[in-house]
Amino acid sequence: MFSREEIETIEAAIQREETPRSVSIAAMRFIQKQRGYVSDQSLADLAPMLGMSVSGLESVATFYSLIFRKPVGRHVILVCDSVSCWILGRERPLDHLRRRLxxxxxxxxxxxxxxxxxxxxxxxxxxxxxxxxxxxxxxPLTPESIDEILSSYRELDR
Ligand code: FES
Known part of the structure; x- marks a missing residue:
């Protein structure tokens, strides 16, 4: 169940955005910012507000990789998985990240x-x-830069 403020913000997005898809992304990003992720219940509550089916909304959420459907940590690290990063040595910093975390x-x-x-x-x-x-x-990431970056986030969250 959304709060009054959440409902008002989603309704404002519906007025503002041009397509059902863009409204759905904006609304899910807003919910995610409020609640950390988009739960099954949030999806079920949101779908009728947008005039969409739950499965239609689910498919948008699945396609759009920045919508989190499960609880996530306070900081989300998104490591690029595409060709330039592979060619330029993505595995070494990724292995370092895995070990450090x-x-x-x-x-x-x-x-x-x-x-x-x-x-x-x-x-x-x-x-x-x-x-x-x-x-x-x-x-560009190196094991050394990753150590510095992770330390800065750990400092921030003390
Ligand atoms: S391939 Fe473009 S940022 Fe990694």
């Missing part, structure tokens, strides 16, 4: 601080191998 792709650290996910091209091939943490882009 103690998780594999698709998992969240035990302290709930980071979730590690793969994503198609970030549009930053000139900075390959690249990753995005929340809304900040990093690259």
């Amino acid at each position: 103690g998780v594999d792709l698709g998992q969240t650290t035990a302290d709930d601080l980071f979730t590690l996910l793969a994503i198609p091209c970030l549009g930053a091939c000139d900075r390959a191998p690249a990753m995005l943490i929340d809304e900040t882009l990093y690259g």
Whole structure:
């Protein structure tokens, strides 16, 4: 069940956006910002507001990799999984990330601080191998730069 504020924001997006798909993405991103992820219940509550079926909305959420359908950590690390990053050595920094965080792709650290996910091209091939943490882009990545980046987030969250 959405709060009054959430309903008002979603209704404002419906007025503003041009297509059902763009409204659905904006609405799910808003819900995610409020609640951390888009649960099955949120999807079921949102679909009738947008005049969509739950399965139609689910397919948009599945296609759009920045919509999280399960709980995630406080910071989401999106590691590019596309060709430029592969060619420029994505595996080495990714292995380092896995070791430092103690998780594999698709998992969240035990302290709930980071979730590690793969994503198609970030549009930053000139900075390959690249990753995005929340809304900040990093690259070209090295094991050393990853240590610095993770430390800065751990400092922030103390
Ligand atoms: S291929 Fe990694 S940012 Fe484009």
